[in-house]
Ligand SMILES: Nc1ncnc2c1ncn2[C@@H]1O[C@H](COP(=O)(O)OP(=O)(O)O)[C@@H](O)[C@H]1O
């Protein structure tokens with residue numbers, strides 16, 4: 001069984017602030033596991049601790065107490081110097097505000113991360129181009145973020161997150177400011193990745209539409225998991241998954 005477990009959180013808490021007045025218990029005793037090939041939606045109102053939880057899962061933020069394991073190895077207590085190569089190898093992050101660098105083109109934004117994973121020169125350029133093509137954005141390669149629509153920016157951000165082939169993709173409100181059609185495409189891309197490429201995808205959102213494309217729905221409130229449901233994701237729905245390659 002254990003070899004199927006990807007990411008495991010064991011009694012995680014996070015407290016912000018160091019005085020009684022400023023203290024916020026953002027995450028209170030969360031224990032959960034995510035397996036390879038699984039897609040999950042963490043659903044909860046604003047302020048319920050979703051971003052905090054996702055940041056700890058990806059090693060961007062340390063828990064106050066509790067441990068996080070990846071394939072049985074604890075990484076939540078690693079020093080920063082050991083943690084950053086770990087993050088690069090195992091995690092792809094898709095953030096709410098796209099986090100594209102404004103002075104780099106769409107292609108360069110992707111290439112930056114491709115180079116960080118070790119590819120150099122022409123190889124890095126070629127890989128970045130093929131990722132842009134996969135996102136249907138070849139004709140936007142030399143556009144800067146300010147010249148791209150919200151949906152295009154988000155597609156660049158997704159491809160950038162996937163460029164180092166991370167086994168785990170963490171997305172924070174990926175459909176945040178997008179209209180519903182673009183939002184649907186984005187969520188289908190993400191669930192397709194989990195299903196076809198056997199990666200783990202965890203999406204954090206308050207967008208109920210995402211329920212349709214994930215395997216698990218985890219509800220959080222006040223820093224706690226209040227319930228879990230099976231998602232409405234139909235693994236045999238080829239049409240939704242092919243979207244990723246053709247849109
Ligand atoms: N760096 C921080 N310092 C202090 N409080 C924080 C910090 N980050 C988040 N919080 C608090 O923790 C709680 C959970 O925040 P967050 O994880 O961003 O929620 P969500 O993503 O669900 O909206 C909120 O009350 C928020 O104000």
Ligand SMILES: [Mg+2]
Nearest residue numbers: 050051052172
């Ligand atoms: Mg948030």
